[in-house]
Amino acid sequence: MSHVSLKNLKKSYDGKTDVLAGINLEIEDGEFVVLVGPSGCGKSTLLRMLSGLEEISGGDLEIDHARVNDLAPAQRGIAMVFQSYALYPHMNVYKNMAFGLKIQGAGKDEIDRRIRHAASILKIDHLLTRLPRELSGGQRQRVAIGRAIVREPKLFLFDEPLSNLDAALRVQTRLEIAKLHRDLNATIVYVTHDQVEAMTLGDKIVVMHDGHIQQAGTPLELYQRPANLFVATFIGSPRMNLLEGVVSDTGAQGMTVTLAGGQTLHSEVDGTRAAVGDRVTVGIRAEHLWENHDGSERFAGTVNLVEHLGEANYLYVTLSSGQDIVVRGNGEREVALGQAIKVSAPAASFHVFDRDGLAFTRLKPGNLRSSKG
Amino acid sequence: MQHKVTRFAGSTFTQVILAGYTVLALFPIVLIVINAFKSRAAIFDSPLALPNSESWSLIGFEKAMKNAHFFNFFGNSAIVTVTSLVLILFFGAMAAWALSEYKFRGNRWLMAFFAFGIMVPIRLGTVSILKIMVSLELVNTLTALILVYVAQGLPLAIMILSEFMQQIPKELKEAARCDGVGEFKIFFQVILPLIRPAVATVAVFTMVPIWNDLWFPLILAPGEETQTITLGVQQFIGQYATDWNAVLASLSLAVLPVLVLYMFFSRQLIRGITAGAVK
Numbered sequence: 001m002s003h004v005s006l007k008n009l010k011k012s013y014d015g016k017t018d019v020l021a022g023i024n025l026e027i028e029d030g031e032f033v034v035l036v037g038p039s040g041c042g043k044s045t046l047l048r049m050l051s052g053l054e055e056i057s058g059g060d061l062e063i064d065h066a067r068v069n070d071l072a073p074a075q076r077g078i079a080m081v082f083q084s085y086a087l088y089p090h091m092n093v094y095k096n097m098a099f100g101l102k103i104q105g106a107g108k109d110e111i112d113r114r115i116r117h118a119a120s121i122l123k124i125d126h127l128l129t130r131l132p133r134e135l136s137g138g139q140r141q142r143v144a145i146g147r148a149i150v151r152e153p154k155l156f157l158f159d160e161p162l163s164n165l166d167a168a169l170r171v172q173t174r175l176e177i178a179k180l181h182r183d184l185n186a187t188i189v190y191v192t193h194d195q196v197e198a199m200t201l202g203d204k205i206v207v208m209h210d211g212h213i214q215q216a217g218t219p220l221e222l223y224q225r226p227a228n229l230f231v232a233t234f235i236g237s238p239r240m241n242l243l244e245g246v247v248s249d250t251g252a253q254g255m256t257v258t259l260a261g262g263q264t265l266h267s268e269v270d271g272t273r274a275a276v277g278d279r280v281t282v283g284i285r286a287e288h289l290w291e292n293h294d295g296s297e298r299f300a301g302t303v304n305l306v307e308h309l310g311e312a313n314y315l316y317v318t319l320s321s322g323q324d325i326v327v328r329g330n331g332e333r334e335v336a337l338g339q340a341i342k343v344s345a346p347a348a349s350f351h352v353f354d355r356d357g358l359a360f361t362r363l364k365p366g367n368l369r370s371s372k373g
Numbered sequence: 374m375q376h377k378v379t380r381f382a383g384s385t386f387t388q389v390i391l392a393g394y395t396v397l398a399l400f401p402i403v404l405i406v407i408n409a410f411k412s413r414a415a416i417f418d419s420p421l422a423l424p425n426s427e428s429w430s431l432i433g434f435e436k437a438m439k440n441a442h443f444f445n446f447f448g449n450s451a452i453v454t455v456t457s458l459v460l461i462l463f464f465g466a467m468a469a470w471a472l473s474e475y476k477f478r479g480n481r482w483l484m485a486f487f488a489f490g491i492m493v494p495i496r497l498g499t500v501s502i503l504k505i506m507v508s509l510e511l512v513n514t515l516t517a518l519i520l521v522y523v524a525q526g527l528p529l530a531i532m533i534l535s536e537f538m539q540q541i542p543k544e545l546k547e548a549a550r551c552d553g554v555g556e557f558k559i560f561f562q563v564i565l566p567l568i569r570p571a572v573a574t575v576a577v578f579t580m581v582p583i584w585n586d587l588w589f590p591l592i593l594a595p596g597e598e599t600q601t602i603t604l605g606v607q608q609f610i611g612q613y614a615t616d617w618n619a620v621l622a623s624l625s626l627a628v629l630p631v632l633v634l635y636m637f638f639s640r641q642l643i644r645g646i647t648a649g650a651v652k
Contacts, residue, residue, distance in 0.1 A: 052551075053547050053550065072550070073551045074550070074551065074552065075553070078551065080551045082544040084542060084544050085544075086544035086547065087548075088545065088549075088563060090566040099552060099562075100552030103552060103555075104553055147548075147552075
């Protein structure tokens with residue numbers, strides 16, 4: 001069992017400005033938590049505070065209900081995998097993994113047993129006598145993970161472990177980390193700036209921005225019910241389309257918004273806390289906009305750029321109101337530049353955010369794709 | 374094509390300059406060595422000639438070896454050089470680690486203080502050093518020389534080593550800390566092995582001036598028992614007659630130990646170890 005809880009965790013370098021302002025988070029046993037956010041959001045600092053490499057300025061960090069704020073990294077029962085792997089260059093793979101165990105005073109046989117076990121899981125048995133410089137990037141990454149596994153920690157910490165790998169290897173290693181998590185049933189905190197990594201790996205994703213947690217939840221929750229504008233635009237690719245407007249009618253069953261161009265659209269969100277005349281931002285994802293389909297809410301515009309992905313293409317469309325939006329279209333159909341296009345979306349697919357960027361609750365999120373004709 | 378020609382010309386020019394410098398630097402040494410194997414008359418007749426069957430003589434070496442103190446001088450030099458070297462590398466590495474790794478008050482002032490030590494030649498303080506040694510009753514002991522040489526070598530050692538230590542990736546130390554490795558173990562088992570090339574560099578730079586020094590042995594330890602080889606050689610140089618055979622022979626012999634040490638360290642010099650630490 002390992003349960004980690006962060007209570008009002010704070011970090012400040014000069015005592016005045018908070019880099020992290022009161023982080024609250026519960027990490028359950030066996031959970032894969034991904035900290036994600038743009039660079040400078042404090043996610044790496046938070047990870048380093050968990051590891052004990054960075055001092056905690058305020059609040060409590062508890063691992064298994066014991067306060068560990070002042071414990072050294074090794075005493076916390078954590079193991080960390082670094083972005084740069086940080087293998088000891090003068091030791092071979094076996095010694096790299098054995099070093100920490102030897103320091104802890106584990107017996108020779110015990111060390112050997114653990115290393116063989118970890119090596120067989122990671123399929124690096126044949127590399128044990130090699131030096132780090134004789135390994136490829138992917139192999140080094142495995143050794144770094146192996147060094148963490150042999151310590152049998154309560155908590156694994158990964159600091160952007162895939163950033164140094166090339167694209168193909170990254171996808172493969174991502175799968176392996178997911179498998180490793182399942183096989184070891186390990187509790188993992190994983191930092192990345194890549195939202196695809198976050199979505200694919202995490203049981204729980206924590207989106208951070210400016211030293212605050214913006215939202216924590218399952219990948220689907222974040223995708224379907226983003227709590228605010230930041231999360232809505234950060235999760236999902238391409239970025240969610242945003243349209244400015246004013247509330248013209250609102251109620252518990254929906255909200256009608258008049259867009260900047262004069263067009264009105266209906267969205268199925270709980271609008272009870274809004275009033276007529278409020279300025280709002282309407283969000284719609286590219287994949288929920290359908291070309292030439294008779295959805296309830298329609299837009300017209302011209303295509304000025306097409307990105308072909310194969311299975312789909314992204315059409316960059318300028319609406320008649322002058323707004324630019326991205327539409328996910330049928331990838332196997334040719335679209336000419338400058339072509340006039342009509343796109344539509346069901347009322348249930350809209351997100352609406354108030355002036356402070358907070359989302360109105362969506363009434364029927366999800367499962368929009370099955371109805372796509 | 375023309376590009377190739379200019380590059381060839383450029384590299385030839387470089388080689389010529391380097392070769393010229395090598396000849397210039399090696400000339401006196403070669404002169405000493407070839408004349409050490411010649412008879413006294415041959416040295417003065419044709420100092421530039423190689424020893425041949427007529428002029429070949431080992432008399433210089435015989436005289437040097439017969440001198441009762443010769444091996445003693447050698448031993449003194451070895452003790453002073455090796456002890457100073459070990460102390461400089463040990464304390465220098467520890468100080469460099471402290472200055473580059475830990476942030477504390479006065480860190481930068483200490484760094485500046487050591488930098489100052491490089492700029493000011495220690496010989497300027499000879500009079501005060503002598504006074505101190507007299508009052509400590511260390512005159513005519515090897516300890517006096519070792520103390521002075523350690524002080525002389527530390528600043529440069531600290532500067533070079535801390536420069537190298539700063540280049541060691543931060544993650545490596547952090548990984549070790551996560552592994553539960555203590556700070557001393559990190560220093561001795563992770564950091565020191567990684568900066569071995571730097572340590573070798575410092576060793577070479579430090580060793581040669583100590584071995585060759587004439588100034589401090591002459592002032593601090595001129596006694597019969599504590600003379601180093603460079604000072605001991607002077608015994609053969611008299612006011613009226615100089616035993617050139619013996620002088621050249623012992624100078625030739627004096628070069629050998631440094632040469633051996635240099636070869637030992639230079640193997641380390643060319644080894645790049647950090648490759649593979651981080652991508």
